[in-house]
Amino acid sequence: MILSLIRRDALRGLRAAGLPVAFFLIAATLFPFAVGPDARLLATAGGGMLWLAALLAALLPIERLVAPDAEGGVLDQFAVRGIADESVAAAKIAAHWLGFGPPLMIAALPGAALLGLDTATLGRLEAGLAIGTPALAALGVTVAALTVGLRGAGALAGLVLLPLAVPLLIFGAGALSPGDGQALKLLAATALLLTAGAPFAAGAALRALRD
Amino acid sequence: MLALRGVACLRGDRLLFEDVDLTLAAGEALVVTGPNGIGKSSLLRIAAGLLRASAGTVERDVGAAWLGEAAALDGERTLGEALGFWAMLDGTTPNAAMITMGVEHLARVPVRYLSTGQRRRAAIARTIASGAPLWLLDEPANGLDVEGVERLGAAMTAHRARGGAVLVATHLPLPLEDASNFSFPGGSRGPGPEPTGSGAPAPRWDLGPRLGGGTV
Numbered sequence: 001m002i003l004s005l006i007r008r009d010a011l012r013g014l015r016a017a018g019l020p021v022a023f024f025l026i027a028a029t030l031f032p033f034a035v036g037p038d039a040r041l042l043a044t045a046g047g048g049m050l051w052l053a054a055l056l057a058a059l060l061p062i063e064r065l066v067a068p069d070a071e072g073g074v075l076d077q078f079a080v081r082g083i084a085d086e087s088v089a090a091a092k093i094a095a096h097w098l099g100f101g102p103p104l105m106i107a108a109l110p111g112a113a114l115l116g117l118d119t120a121t122l123g124r125l126e127a128g129l130a131i132g133t134p135a136l137a138a139l140g141v142t143v144a145a146l147t148v149g150l151r152g153a154g155a156l157a158g159l160v161l162l163p164l165a166v167p168l169l170i171f172g173a174g175a176l177s178p179g180d181g182q183a184l185k186l187l188a189a190t191a192l193l194l195t196a197g198a199p200f201a202a203g204a205a206l207r208a209l210r211d
Numbered sequence: 212m213l214a215l216r217g218v219a220c221l222r223g224d225r226l227l228f229e230d231v232d233l234t235l236a237a238g239e240a241l242v243v244t245g246p247n248g249i250g251k252s253s254l255l256r257i258a259a260g261l262l263r264a265s266a267g268t269v270e271r272d273v274g275a276a277w278l279g280e281a282a283a284l285d286g287e288r289t290l291g292e293a294l295g296f297w298a299m300l301d302g303t304t305p306n307a308a309m310i311t312m313g314v315e316h317l318a319r320v321p322v323r324y325l326s327t328g329q330r331r332r333a334a335i336a337r338t339i340a341s342g343a344p345l346w347l348l349d350e351p352a353n354g355l356d357v358e359g360v361e362r363l364g365a366a367m368t369a370h371r372a373r374g375g376a377v378l379v380a381t382h383l384p385l386p387l388e389d390a391s392n393f394s395f396p397g398g399s400r401g402p403g404p405e406p407t408g409s410g411a412p413a414p415r416w417d418l419g420p421r422l423g424g425g426t427v
Binding site: 001004008012015071072073074076077079080081082083210211 | 256259260261262263274275276277279280281282283284285287296297299300301
């Protein structure tokens with residue numbers, strides 16, 4: 001049953017996956033224009049810049065994660081069928097990651113090429129994104145569930161999500177420097193905490209939505 | 212199947228109704244009537260378990276199918292796929308119900324191209340296909356044409372003949388034989404179309420599920 005929920009949301013998510021990916025690539029393209037064409041500087045700062053772009057790209061899909069289902073009565077139909085709000089939230093997180101994480105990791109390849117990152121840094125970036133994007137997806141769904149129906153939900157979601165994502169950014173960007181295994185472990189710990197806790201927080205938000 | 216005892220509903224700081232008792236057994240139909248804003252939808256949401264009763268108890272020992280204001284069908288999918296998704300969750304197939312509601316020829320049309328009435332028929336088809344013994348229908352005839360209302364009536368009759376029960380809130384007259392009528396204590400003016408609101412006890416505003424609330 002959960003699998004059919006994931007499938008439904010993932011199909012919808014993949015259709016809209018182009019937007020965050022395009023945003024990510026445009027940000028990577030604009031960065032050299034902003035800081036100048038110095039290859040050494042770009043290679044040093046480029047990894048962190050890609051992390052920042054990934055974080056901002058995570059904000060784009062938030063408004064369509066929960067709001068259409070809440071307004072369309074889909075969440076009510078799930079609830080009447082006795083499907084736990086936590087299960088709905090977990091399915092949404094898994095589906096959102098499928099439509100967001102892998103496309104972003106693929107987009108990081110041309111992104112890294114644009115900024116002249118070396119292969120080792122690219123490898124660490126991809127490892128960090130593989131660990132960090134599930135947490136970004138979990139945060140996205142939670143914040144989306146919290147802000148459904150509020151005026152200016154999109155902007156508010158950004159204000160709520162970005163501070164919560166700071167540890168991911170710090171450890172993700174920190175893991176880019178060579179020989180720093182500690183940052184990657186801390187990134188994994190943070191991501192695990194966020195991903196494991198999010199279904200309960202988002203489930204509670206979905207429940208509160210009905211009252 | 213369903214028993215509400217001493218149920219009260221508080222929305223914000225406003226008491227919609229209290230001391231509501233109703234029971235519904237297999238084969239029965241109960242029509243909830245009353246002016247706008249008296250709490251018909253809230254009563255049905257409480258029966259469905261979508262809303263907590265502020266007081267009293269709700270006992271429901273069978274699965275329920277909910278037909279609310281929103282169709283809950285994905286706009287970008289075809290009608291067949293959208294109904295198929297819900298039927299899969301319910302472990303059934305939607306085809307027979309689509310024929311019952313006369314929407315089988317729309318199976319390959321994306322939901323976003325359907326009219327209000329066609330969507331409403333499709334949502335009723337989902338209710339029929341769910342196989343749930345208890346139907347909770349909130350204004351099911353909204354947007355339906357005469358033929359649609361007849362098909363809805365026939366579906367409800369067939370459902371009751373199979374031992375199902377129907378709780379319906381409506382303003383429009385529905386073809387329901389020997390249905391009992393529920394009126395809110397102290398509030399309602401009986402069955403039929405919505406009465407003119409002379410001396411209505413409560414201010415009228417929209418009581419639909421308000422998303423997010425306004426008190427942040």
